[in-house]
Amino acid sequence: MKRHITEEVQPMEQEREVATGENDGARKIGEVILDLQNISLSFGGVKALTDISFNVREHEIRAIIGPNGAGKSSMINVINGVYHPQKGNIVFRGEQRHSMHPSKVARQGIARTFQNIALFKGMTVLDNIMTGRNTKMHSSFLANAIWWGSARKEEILHRHKVEEVIDFLEIQHIRKTPVGRLPYGLQKRVELARALAAEPDMLLLDEPMAGMNVEEKQDMCRFILDVNEQFGTTIVLIEHDMGVVMDISDRVVVLDYGKKIGDGTPDEVMANPEVIKAYLGTSH
Numbered sequence: 001m002k003r004h005i006t007e008e009v010q011p012m013e014q015e016r017e018v019a020t021g022e023n024d025g026a027r028k029i030g031e032v033i034l035d036l037q038n039i040s041l042s043f044g045g046v047k048a049l050t051d052i053s054f055n056v057r058e059h060e061i062r063a064i065i066g067p068n069g070a071g072k073s074s075m076i077n078v079i080n081g082v083y084h085p086q087k088g089n090i091v092f093r094g095e096q097r098h099s100m101h102p103s104k105v106a107r108q109g110i111a112r113t114f115q116n117i118a119l120f121k122g123m124t125v126l127d128n129i130m131t132g133r134n135t136k137m138h139s140s141f142l143a144n145a146i147w148w149g150s151a152r153k154e155e156i157l158h159r160h161k162v163e164e165v166i167d168f169l170e171i172q173h174i175r176k177t178p179v180g181r182l183p184y185g186l187q188k189r190v191e192l193a194r195a196l197a198a199e200p201d202m203l204l205l206d207e208p209m210a211g212m213n214v215e216e217k218q219d220m221c222r223f224i225l226d227v228n229e230q231f232g233t234t235i236v237l238i239e240h241d242m243g244v245v246m247d248i249s250d251r252v253v254v255l256d257y258g259k260k261i262g263d264g265t266p267d268e269v270m271a272n273p274e275v276i277k278a279y280l281g282t283s284h
């Protein structure tokens with residue numbers, strides 16, 4: 001199947017300047033906070049990732065791209081602690097690990113969204129977003145059961161944070177709606193809201209715009225840029241829409257058949273012959 005390097009959406013030029021920081025003194029790309037070193041991951045005979053190294057800097061928007069089956073989701077799952085690589089190291093904020101449990105990753109300030117929306121469809125938007133606060137809850141089971149003392153204070157604090165996220169993502173009008181009744185684009189936004197409710201330092205977004213129409217993609221682009229700019233959240237995203245990737249990313253890493261074939265600014269990877277070949281030259 002041939003892949004095309006430029007696709008449907010041409011997001012807003014103004015936001016691109018914000019994203020790249022060219023005209024934005026407030027947004028500074030910081031030190032490396034996540035360093036992936038020589039990661040190899042296999043499933044039986046299938047080599048999903050082979051000796052992959054790259055890093056992520058604080059406050060940047062880092063895209064992972066590549067054709068179908070290139071290993072992008074596997075990479076996110078390694079960062080997230082869902083998959084444990086056979087080889088390599090992950091250094092997050094100076095702490096080296098070979099693998100980690102997803103709940104510990106969440107407590108370290110890394111939140112994610114999924115390629116296929118993973119929300120409780122029968123629950124309201126508000127209740128779904130509240131589940132994003134799980135890692136922040138401290139009250140004992142007993143205190144929670146009788147909603148007493150610290151549990152009551154905590155609940156108020158969590159509700160306050162959730163309401164902030166609802167306002168930020170402009171979903172006040174659907175807060176009481178069961179998620180299963182919402183159009184796809186809004187469900188994706190609710191998933192982003194749930195991840196944001198955890199107040200993460202780093203957000204992993206697995207195809208946040210998949211299946212969206214042009215308008216929904218533009219909205220999602222704007223929210224991703226706003227999250228990055230206003231909260232300083234570091235963002236790692238997988239996205240197939242090259243127009244979006246090139247517009248909002250600071251740096252892009254390119255995978256193909258589980259190997260890294262490119263890494264650099266959007267302009268650098270667009271000019272990389274191996275990348276062009278992977279997208280246009282070969283049928284996958």
Ligand SMILES: Nc1ncnc2c1ncn2[C@@H]1O[C@H](COP(=O)(O)OP(=O)(O)OP(=O)(O)O)[C@@H](O)[C@H]1O
Pocket residue numbers: 043046047048066067068069070071072073074075
């Ligand atoms: N749990 C698993 N068990 C077995 N093989 C897997 C598993 N997860 C991924 N793979 C294989 O690893 C390779 C990389 O898959 P991965 O889903 O990471 O690619 P991708 O770049 O995210 O693809 P897509 O763009 O289609 O989502 C593929 O060959 C896939 O079949």
